[in-house]
Amino acid sequence: MSKSPAPKILVKRRQLLASGAAAVATLALSATLPGFIGPAAAQEEPIKVAAIYTVPVEQQWVSRIHKAAQAAKERGDIEYVFSESVSNNDYERVMREYAEAGHDLIVGEAFAVEDAARAVAADYPDTAFLIGSSFKPDDANPNFAVFDNYIQDASYLTGIIAGAMTESNNIGMVGGYPIPEVNRLMNAFMAGAREINPEVEFQVAFIGSWFDPPKAKETAFAQIDGGADVLYAERFGVSDAAQEKGLLAIGNVIDTQSDYPDTVVASALWHFEPTLDAAIAKVRDGSFKAEDYGVYSFMKEKGSSLAPLGTFEGKVPEEAMKLVEEKRKAILDGSFTVEIDDSEPKSS
Structure with a gap:
């Protein structure tokens, strides 16, 4: 039986040549520089x-x-x-x-x-x-x-918070494209919301763009008209709609609470x-x-985290925050794994 070939490793030839030349030059100076401590100290x-x-x-x-x-x-x-x-x-x-x-x-x-x-x-x-x-x-x-x-861990935790904060049990979700890197975050968020609130339903929409805030905003308005009182802002523009209507939003990838202090409850951060x-x-x-x-x-x-609640500290139900902390610790110690589901999420 023949062995599989060894994996190819990228070796930067010009880096090796440059480092070799630098080492020769450094050693050449060693005899003339007082207190020389060797090439390991070179930046x-x-x-x-x-x-x-x-x-x-x-x-x-x-x-x-x-x-x-x-x-x-x-x-x-x-x-x-x-x-x-x-x-x-x-x-x-x-x-x-x-x-x-x-x-x-x-x-x-x-x-x-x-x-x-x-x-x-x-x-x-x-x-x-x-x-x-x-x-x-x-x-x-x-x-x-x-x-x-792959920030499904933090997305799951924000879902718990959203599930506890909705009063209509109707959450709107606006994404860019239904591709794996978006789908897995939405599915994790939905799983977290259902963990604490089995009655919650979702409106899911994709705008076909990575950067079209006006279109995302209009899509969010339509979901609000459909009964959503919490919005999952996978795209820019969604939080603007929530802010204008006096509703809540959950952020994604970055923390925008400073821009929407009365709107963005929590965010899943990507590092x-x-x-x-x-x-x-x-x-x-x-x-x-x-x-x-x-x-x-x-x-x-440490590639993802739950953003600080900031202005919403103390406003999220205690039961939800206890569950968030319980799940966070379990994720970190490996006793709980958030499912990676890349399938396209659907409205309830």
């Missing part, structure tokens, strides 16, 4: 990172990637450039330009350009690609790793830092390969 050079976004960096999902990259830049771990609002038709060209420019790591999303993104990666085997995708890594593209916002930091470390040590970085978004990996 590692930042790696070059480029990001490509199909929406503005203010959009929820992209803002978390941008925030993590800015933090890594401020630490001196990376050099960082980005392009925003890149159309799907232009995405491949921008990827190739960044690869040609010698960036070590290219970050982006391939939800509508999957084939093109993987084709680019195949043409630049010495460049690491960390790409948001609904699909899994493939050893045929050893330098193409995937990620997604991209664990994902990006893991990729940076692997690019630096030459171990970057095709793998799924989704696990770094789990709550136990």
Whole structure:
């Protein structure tokens, strides 16, 4: 029986050459510098990172990637450039330009350009690609790793809160597209709401856009007319509708309570830092390969959390908050697992 080939590892040849030259130069100086303490003390050079976004960096999902990259830049771990609002038709060209420019790591999303993104990666085997995708890594593209916002843990907890806060037992949910990375969050939220309130029903709608606040707002108004008194704001614009009608909203990915202090009760937060930091470390040590970085978004990996209640502290029923804390601890210690359900959620 033949053995399976060993997994291919991305080794940055130019980094190895550069580090080797730097080591020779450092050793050459050792005899002339008083108090020399060796190459281990030398600061590692930042790696070059480029990001490509199909929406503005203010959009929820992209803002978390941008925030993590800015933090890594401020630490001196990376050099960082980005392009925003890149159309799907232009995405491949921008990827190739960044690869040609010698960036070590290219970050982006391939939800509508999957084939093109993987084709680019195949043409630049010495460049690491960390790409948001609904699909899994493939050893045929050893330098193409995937990620997604697996924040179902925090979404489940916000569902508990929503289920306790609704008075009409009718919750409206507005999403971008019914793809796995949206579906799993909605399904987890619905499961959490049903955990504490089996009577709750849902109105589910998708607007066919990642960034169209007016359309999301109008869709939310329609759900309010249908009886919803709590809205799940997967997209920007939903909380505006809730605010105008004096109702409540649950945030997603970012904490917008400061903008809607009387509206947003709780939010499931995504922290991209664990994902990006893991990729940076692997690019630096030459171990970057095709793998799924989704696990770094789990709550136990500090990739997601429940936002502080802030202005709603003390306003959520005590029973609900006890259940939230019970489930949170169980998620962290592994005694409870939130189901990852990527199927399209349906209205009740």
